[in-house]
Amino acid sequence: MTDTPARPSLLRRWGEVVGEHPWRVVAAWAVLVAMSFALALGAVGNEPLFDRLGSGEISSPGDARDARDLVEAAGGGGYADDTMIMRGVDLTDAQAQAAALEALADLNDVDGVAQVAHPLLFPDGPSDARAAPFVRPGEGQASDVVTVVGYESSLTAGELEQARARVADGLGELAEASEASSSSTGSVKDLVDAIVGQVSTDMKRGEGIALPISFVVMVLVFGGFLAAGLPILGAIASIGGALAALLGFSHLIDLDATVVNIVTVLGLGLCIDYGLLVVSRFREELRAGGDGGPGAVTHEQVVAATGRTLDRAGRTVIFSAVTVAISMAGLLFFPTVFMRASGAAGMSVVVLALLVATSLIPALCALGARRPLRKGTETSGDEGIFSRLAAWVQRAPWLVITAVLAVLVTLALPSLQLRTTSSGAELLPTSAPERQFIETLAEDFPALSSPQVSIVTTAPTEQVQRWAEQEAPQLPGVEQVGQVEQIGTTDAGDAVQVLGLRTGEVDPLGERSRDLVAALHADRPPFDAAIGGQASSLRDFTSSTLQRAPFALALVILATFALLFLMTGSVVIPVKALVMNVVSLGASLGALVWIFQDGHLQGVLDFSSVGAVEATIVVLVLAFGFGLSMDYEVFLLARIVELHERGVPTDEAVRLGLQRSGRIITSAALLMVIVFSGFVTAQVLAVKETGVALVLAIVLDATLVRMLLVPATMTVLGEWNWWAPRWMKSLHARYGITE
Incomplete structure (x- = not known):
């Protein structure tokens, strides 16, 4: 393990450079991370990321987009209207009417206001037929009355904000002049701002939950605070970089607020996973390369260990990152701006996680080389809980296959009843005042809603x-x-x-x-x-998704097949991995339908079912879930293939491979579950659905699939696992990816 190759690989040479100059690498990352957070949070004079986000609208090629573009071309559209509902107003009180008309005149005089609609402003007053939609009769002379204030479309954002502030004061004076018993105001803009703001809050809460718990788990995994802190530092760097990348994308394409949660949590999880792998391998290489205690570790040994770490663990990280990036790339085929934005942002975050794992983390390892070594090695014997689990599976592989498939298929059945939606106000909890206002307006004054x-x-x-x-x-x-x-x-x-x-x-x-x-x-x-309309927009989204899905699937399947073939030299293993991923994802999607569409666990998870699942979340969960599942497939197969290439029989290679990779897979999956669980507490429904779906996908994949189904199927297939046509074997011999 300590021998030096005659011609060191590029990764090994890069690792040695990092080990030789760790302070420079860390300093460069510190500057980049500080700049990233400053840019994303608007601390350097630019517009903050969250001020550039939208929410709730699906924009796909089709009738709905054409209708919107035509309305905007004619000077209509937008959501710059403020609405007030007043309760208990007596429209027959002459004195109150006079005061109200004066207040309405003041509203009309506000710079930027295009028009004001109120029952008293119609030619025949409240008795005018056109005033009927604005009035809801109550008990006696009391009525509920709506006032709508529209703004000029030519206003800049700053001018609109100033006008809305003056209108808010004017509406308050109108409610007082009308002697209303109560009043409430709202607008679609307030709703969108509330959703975006809640997404920001959810993200901070989720990361606030995930990071501390992840750190505790890492301490238990590594047996020390310093080693555990290295992946966490890398994860923080990934969050800053992800936010800065999203800010850049927001200037090129429209970004939905939920994209921020999804891609930042993906970067956070991947950085922790890759950090776990790199730190573990570094400790192993450092122990193997030393001949004394921690104090005897020399600078040359640290440099050599860093080089060997990236030469070996770095390859796995790169391969894993490529598989996840392939899943993200599939989203680029969809014409929906939201999908393409998610794919582009997701790919950038994967690249960021890769850069952190192959530069910042090994540099931090090199700086703290002696401290991690004090806690012992990361070596694992050939016997343990995972080898015993594999041996148990190998004694009755067909029984295991039947039982696991029965569970997964049962979980997947509800997905056959999948019903999608594109929520607006429903994204917020029922207690949110913005949602309550929109729903009250639609229910009490239906003629005023779109x-x-x-x-x-x-x-x-x-x-x-x-x-x-x-x-x-x-x-x-x-x-x-x-x-x-x-x-x-x-x-x-x-x-x-x-x-x-x-x-x-x-x-x-x-x-x-x-x-x-x-x-x-x-x-x-x-x-x-x-x-x-929203129903038309959802139909366009569904239609365009179904039309482009075959191209996206073809890219993901073919590219993943090619990568797994280059890794294993087998045709059977890639096909089997793809089939198992489909079954696993179907199970997680079915569970998502059962929970959110059918409304089970509403009390436990604190949400109100809308009788459907967010359409965009279904696509994103399948893409992200596929990438993460292949991530664990790579971790397991890498060990099995390595052993098989050394001449170890297939059954023994499976048993030893699971023993040597099981700890890493379990720890990585646990950490990823912790990361996504932070967003199960989200108030925004789409974010909560994403967190629950991905937690389920990871748990099912890391337990039933990787620990049971993979060893069972490989045992049944035996040497057929490694079959490929002769001409493909020649390709693998020439271009295959090996250690």
Whole structure:
């Protein structure tokens, strides 16, 4: 183990450079991490990352995006409206009316306000038919009244903020002048800001939970505070780098707030996993290269141990990072901005974790070389709990295979009933005031909420009106057909018409709304039109995802197959690994449906089921889960292949490979579960779903699959594990990846 190769590899030479100059590497990383946090948090004069995030909208090619673009081209769109609900208002009180009109006039005079809507402002006052949507009769003379303030679309962000502050004061004066018993205000912008802010809070809480617990586990794994702290320092560096990378991406593509949680927690988990592997191997190499106690370790031995660590553990880290990056790359095939943003950001974070593991962590190891050595080696004997587990499995492999597959298939069955959604206010807990306001407005004043489905067109008004009167009311799910409204003209001079169709549902993604969108796509209006609304947007997302999924799957499957073949020289092992991953992911997806869609464990996990699973989270969980599963596959196969290439029989190689890698796999999985468990406590539903799904995927993969199903299937296959056509064996002999 201490011999020096005649021609050291590039990784070994790099490791020796790091071991020779560890202070320089650490200092460079310290500067980079400080700059990353400063940029992400806006401490250097730039806009902070969280101020550049959005939430809740799925933007995919299709009718919904076309409708939105057409509305914006005509000068409409946006969500710069403030709404106030006043309770217990007497609209017949002349004195209160006069005071209210004065307050309304002041609101109209605020710079940046385009219009104010209130029952008293209609020509015939509250008795005007057009005022009816703004009034909800109560007991006696008391009524609930809504006021809507719209802003000029040309306002800058700063001007809009100033105008909203003055309007907030004006609305308070209006409520007082109207002698309302109570009032509440809100807007879609407030909702989006609340979701983004809650995501930020969830991320801090999650990392605040994950890091300390991870550190305690690392202390137990390594038997010392210093060695345990090295991967944690690397993880902190990864968080800073991830946030800075996301800030850069936010200037190129739209980023959803939930992306931040997902990619930063991925970087955090990978850095801890890779750090575990690198620190363990460094201690092993340092012990093997020394001939005395801790005080006898020389600088030359530290440099040599660092080189050997990266030459061996570094290869595993690189291979693992490539497999995870392949899963992230699959997301780039989807046309949805959210998916591509997640894929690009995820790949950048994987690269960051790789850089930390192959530079910062070994440099820290070199600086603290004598301290880790005092606690002993990381060597493991050939006999232990994992070898005994493998021997037990090998005595009845078919029974194990049958039992494990039965469990996984049973868990996967609920996924056949998967129903997706794209929540808005439902992302927040029911106690959130922003969610309560939006839901109250939709329930008490349904005519003021956006129609569930909208028809946007540049066709002549007469043609649209004729269709609205004769055919639209016959469509399935339609309860009310709105008036044809001209919202403006495009730069080309085309007048844009909008027709709202209401289904009577509070939920814009209810069954009737979905059925209506499906009917409109099957039998489109007799004029060129785009179908807008959340149900239409979700349909576009689902359609585009299904269209692009085969290309993404082909990339991930072929690339993963090629990498595993180069590693093992076998065709059977890569195919088996891919099949087992599919079964494992199906089980975690089924459990996700059972918990969140069916509403089980609502009390335990503190959430309110919306009867569906977030559409984007399903795709992300499959991509991230696949990458993490292959990560553990690499850890296990690397040991088994190494032993088999030395001439060890397959059954013994499986038993010894599981014994020598089982501790690393179990520790890595435990740490990753801890990291993702921090986000199970999230208040934002999408973040909570992600945390639960990935925890389930990791637990199932690291226990049932890696510890039971892999050794059982390899035992049954025997020497057939290593089969490949002769021409592929020649390719592996020439290009295979070996130690």
